Amino acid sequence: MVTVLIVDDDDLMRAGLRAVLSSDETIDVVGEAADGRAALDRVRQLSPEVVLMDVRMPRMDGIAATRELSAAAPASRILMLTTFEDDDYVFGALHAGASGFLLKRTRPERLIEAIHTIAAGESLLSPSVTRTVIDRMARQPVPDPAAGRRLRDLTPRERDVLELVARGLSNQEIAAALVVEESTVKSHVKRILAKLALRDRVQAVILAYETGLVHPGG
Structure with missing residues (x-):
């Protein structure tokens, strides 16, 4: 079983994600959190293998939470979920220690596949995310x-x-x-x-x- 923590400030989104993941018998959603600060507490309590992390949240956003979790709980791997394909968010999340980045409009089967990929120790770089990293580096001339x-x-x-x-x-x-x-x-x-x-x-x-x-x- 792959244990998962869902972190999102939208109650409906959390419920939808839980419903999608429940279709896979090898995924166990062990908890939820509505903001980055609560996510830190839940990760310490539950030690999930994968954290589905929203980017924009109150109290502490997903990037700040990812940065703290990468240092405090390196065994929990983080998959960022967002409605935004903005390069600052992508680059910030990857630099903070996220192992993958998916848009919320991703198909359910793709999300499930991504969770298993992250849990297996691999990273998840879609072509659009790789392009973002390359474009950002192109603006670093030296x-x-x-x-x-x-x-x-x-x-x-x-x-x-x-x-x-x-x-x-x-x-x-x-x-x-x-x-x-x-x-x-x-x-x-x-x-x-x-x-x-x-x-x-x-x-x-x-x-x-x-x-x-x-x-x-x-």
Whole structure:
């Protein structure tokens, strides 16, 4: 079972999400919260595997709550849900430690699939979100030297893998590009995240652009 906490200030939205998730026998909605501050308390009490987090809420918004949860409860992975596809929200959520980002108009089956993806330790970067990250990085003309020094511990092959991850390729596509087994790619990704102290592929994508390893449009 994948345990889920629903965080949204709209009572009807919470009820709708609970109804959708109840259609999957392997998902257990263990609780709800109506704002970011309450979410922090509920996560401490319930330790959910996945937190469905709204962005705009009273008392504490979803991005601030995500930032605190990423530090205080790293085992709980956060999937952002919002009606807005605004780059500031997307980028803020990803930088705060979210593992995925979905619009509320997402189809029910896609939401269920996303929860299982996040719970399995993967990140969820849709093409539109990846495009947002790339566009934001394009407005940072100079790579961050301090961030670039973090790449020194990577082997040449690990740098190759990180570059392909940043370009949005799946493990299977990276394996085909490098002519290696998919299991080898998974091992490389795991070592890259460990060496760079990154939570998941989302943070790896951001770092790759921040360091100049990958350039928008390149």
